[in-house]
Every structure is written in C-alpha cells, then in structure tokens.
Amino acid sequence: MSFADLRANRKTKSYVQSSVTEPASNSSAINTSDASQGPEQKENVEPTEVASFPGLYQAIPPALEVRISEKSGRGLWTKAAIRAGTVILSLKPHVAALSLQHLDSCCSSCFASTSTTELRRCTKCRVVRYCDGTCQTNDWTMHKQECEALQRWFQAAPSSDVAPPSDAIRCLGRILWKKKKSGLDGVWSKEIDNMQSHRKSLQPSSFETNTHLAQALVQYMGLSSPADLAQFGLKSAADLVDLISRFTTNTFAITDPSLTPLGASVSPVVALINHSCDPNAVVVFPRVSADPETQEPLMQVVSLREISPGEEIFTSYIDITLPKASRLKTLQDAYYFACACNLCSATSEMELRESMYCPKSCGGLCSLPIEDHSLVRCVKCQAPVQSNDAIVDAVRVGCEGFEKAATLEFKDPPRAKQMTTNLIPILIRAGLTPSSHPLLGLTRLHQSLLISSFPSPLTQDHLDETIRTASKVVTGLTGLLRDGHPALAIAYTELGKLLAVDEPSPGHLTSQTDSEVEHSVSGAQSFASMALSSSFPPSGPARLKLAYEILLRARESLKIGFGRDNDGGAVGKEVRDFLASLEKEISVWKTGVKNALEDMPKTGHSGR
C-alpha cells in the first residue's frame, strides 16, 4: 500500500452543526442470550430509583432504563445481559457541528471527509460544504437560518479575513433554531432542556467563558434585545448562560472512524450515561454504511465487555490514559464531580500510568517517585529507587514539554517534532515504562508528527522510526486499555498499515537464501518480541507477515470497539479488505523471490 492514506487528516478538535432528525433507536441491538466474555469487576453500586420521563428518550431500547442516584443523578442501566461489541444505542445526534479546520474538508451534513474539490460549497454563505445535493437537502432545514446568520456575520466583520464563528456557537445556534421550529414544548426541546446543568456551581473562569460565548451567540443570531430571547424559550440572559452550561456538560467530541476529532455533537440520550475511568462502553461514530438513508453521522454506544443485567452503563468523558490526579482534576473542573470509579478508588501499590522499571532491572516495576521524597521500591525485588530528584525533574520537564508540543502540533509541526524527539529519550533514560505519563502521550504525539511529515520519497529510516514509535504506542496502550477499546484497535491498525507500507529499498532480499525467505515468512517475530527486539523492524516478506498478524488482531479489536454488527465500522471493513490483499501480496512475494533465487547462478548466493 502507499503511505498517502496514513497522512489522513490529523487535526485538532472543534465543533459545527449538522441536520437534525429524530434519533433512530435500535431496540433489537442488545443480545439477551449470549454474553461471550467473563464477568468483570462492577462499579460500586449505590441505591437507585427507576425514573420515568413520559414521551422523552424514545431512542432508549426496552432493555435499558433510566435510574436516578443521589451521587450521580440520572444514569442508564441495563436490564439484560450485553455481550462485548454490542451496539447498545444507535442514533443521530440532536445537533452536530464541524470544527473550523474541518469545514473545508468534510461535508457539513454527513461529516464524510472528502477532498475539497469534490465538495460543493454553499454559494450564499460560502462556509459550509456538502458531498452533493442530497446532503445539502438533508441539512437545509438547519442551514437555512444558519446561512443567513453567517452572511450577516461576514457583513458585520471589519475585514474579509474574519473566521466564521466557532463550532460551539454554530452548534448552539442550531439548538436554538431547532427548538423554535420543533416547538418549545415539544419532545426535542424538552430533551435539550432536561440535560444536566451546573449553572449554580460554575467556577468563575467557566462563568466568564460561558458569558463570552453567550455574547458571541447573540451577535451571530442577530438578537438585539433580551426580549428577542423569548422566541427560544429563554426568559433572560441568565437562561442563555444556563443553556450554554448544559451544552458544555453534555457535548461529545464527534470523531471520524479513525477517532480523529471532527467537531462536537449533542445527544440528550447518550448524555444520560455517567462516567467511569474504566468504562464498560464507548461512544463512537463508526460510519456503518455509505447509504445516504443511514443519515450519518450516526452516534453509537458500544459495549467493551460483558455487562450483566442490573449494571450501569458507563462511558468515559476524558482521556483515561492520564494519571489519577489529572483525571480527577479534569472531571472536577469540567463536570463538577469527584470521580469514585473503581480505577480512581483503587489503592494498589503501583499504577502503570505512573510507573518505571526496577532500578536493578529485575523485571519488576516501581511507582514513579513524587516530590515528597518518600522512598520508592520495586514491587518485585524491593530495590529502592536512588535518583528520585532526577526522575521527578525528568517527569516535570516531560509534562511541560508535552503540553507545549501538543499545542504546536498543527501550528508548528517541525518544532513540535523536535520537542518530542528530544523529550522521549529523557523519559526513557529516567526509566519510565511505555504506559507511563507523559511518555505515552509524547510517543503518541511523535507518531502522529512522524506520519504527517513522511518525506517524499519515503526513506527507510523515517519509516522504521515511525514503526518503532507505533509499536511503543501499542505496547503503552495495551497496559492501560481493555482489549477492544477503539483507541487500542486504531493503534494496532496504524501499526499494521505502517508495516505494510512499501519499503523504499527492497534490495536486501537478494541476499536471502531460499530457506531464509521461507523461515522469515513462516516464523515472523511475534508482536511482543518485535516491540522489544533491537533488530525490529524486520524487512521484506517477514515484515508483511507481521503486518498481517497485527492487522488480524486489529480487526478483532475493531469488531468490539466499533461494534460487531457494524463489522468494526468503516475501519474494520477497510482492514478486512486490506488483509485479503495482503494475503495475496505475501504469497506473490514468496513465489517471486523463490523464482528469482532459482533463476540465479548458484555462485550468486552461495558467496554471501
């Protein structure tokens, strides 16, 4: 395969809109008969009451119910057993919005990513683009008012290079227009109004941000006085800030099938699901079909493991590869609760997210030392860590550098790459494991930067460094995420695809004997030995065989993380087809090399 595909859009998060239809439920999605994986540790259960909301949340299938608890408010619970990889919920979000950086490369209706030349731009506002007339028509009821507002926005702008309003503002605009159109007392509006708000506990900084958003929204929608808010069911500016608070607490990043963030979406049904740092389900946008009737972007909740009757469904709102202190802070600051999930309440001696190798290399691990100078020992051989200060310093420098490099990823990629290139060896020398923070984050960022900077023509060194980095990412994520987690499935996919990229210089094959080729193909290194081996990556057919093995693994994981019924979503299907063509390529290569070797004069390869 070529490496062009690997340069896929690697852009940062933001939001925009999409057309809104009633959510489509998939009431038969839960398989009540067959739970394929063993039971797992359940979250601490506290008393709950079944809640009823007449007329609302019709997208919830009968096997699920809403319950209320004192600690976490409403949540979604299952009455039936659910297998891993089951699509629990499948619906169109109430609203969705592309981020500014994806407006030119994605359809504003179905969110498909296509080349700009193939997308048709709205001739009036000149902001949104569509695949074709069908997508434009699907979006028209929403875009109608938005189009006028965008034109007004640019007319009022002091210069022609003013950007369109942010995705959050366009999303909120769509919510208000749709509320008015569908009736303030209608189900659609009530579901939005019933989303949880933290208006009363807003931090001063969030209050300020929400107030700024409210001002920009008023300007964008052309509202000239507080009285203008009444048509949307808002009595005062405070009500508008309250709506914005609901929006921020209940917004989901919308992603493409490879998990690249494309924008924001709001679904009051999916927003009923509470958070755990060890979730039993995920929210994904797998792109289940190319059929326009599917009304993409389809939002799905997929189970990651067996969920028993009477268990609560949990997704995670944040990056769960982060250490406990960062997770707790983010959840408190953004969602106003103290997480007490199994992972946050665990009191184990060592947590992989903050771990290093034994200083005596016994094969055991230690917790990373912290600034209080308390003695840290290897959990296996009890050897003490001597250089606490140096390790604490390395981690601090790594965290600061990671934050900076992440902000530079799209603004100044060469500088960001220079930073990741310098910082990773510092953390490795300090002894951090691949799952440890910030080494894992830096390695993921480095992989992304390496892929987006593939030189043309591709060099062997660049390709090999990218493969080594991708294998470290897989190793790091494997320690933290359960099998089938979409992020791990995509990491396997990227590694497999990289290994299958045409190598720049296949000349080395001429130095392999017939039996060596046979051996290298049939005895390709296992993934674990590959990740650790200094001779990694292999080359030629052995590399292709390894690509094949890893993509097989990716496919199994994709089928869980993006849904078995979806065949792993768009990426799962792509990997399925790719595996078939790799099988052919491996057999052609084996035959070709054998034939070439047979045609060589005997002295040609005996004199190596």
Ligand SMILES: C[S@@+](CC[C@H](N)C(=O)[O-])C[C@H]1O[C@@H](n2cnc3c(N)ncnc32)[C@H](O)[C@@H]1O
């Ligand atoms: C998207 S909403 C989830 C549904 C919400 N419980 C409701 O009643 O609408 C997010 C909010 O739910 C609450 N929440 C979610 N997960 C929680 C948890 N694990 N513990 C406590 N509160 C939680 C927090 O108030 C959070 O801001």
